[in-house]
Amino acid sequence: MTEEQKSALRERILDRQVEVSMRIADLEEATKPIAPDKGLGRLTRLEAMQDKSVNEAALARLREEQTQLHNALANLLRPDFGTCLGCGGEIAFERLEVLPGSTLCAECAG
């Protein structure tokens, strides 16, 4: 991987981190406990609870992605960045662009 590709990737990770943080903040707001006396009808309250669990799942995924992005930024500084942990081959740049946190090549992850 060239230095140019690395810095492009770095930019991408930083952008994505901002996006992920904003979505996490939104979802944290959306997953706040539902007040029992909110004056919602019974069905609406059920819907609100379903939404909440969907949002909680999304939140968990985003937090995981945030950790991966964080690790990817640190890994980017390592000389062996972009090396597959499975087979030791090179991870395709295109794959890292989409999933900067990946530590496996498409074949090993597949």
Ligand SMILES: [Zn+2]
């Ligand atoms: Zn591999």
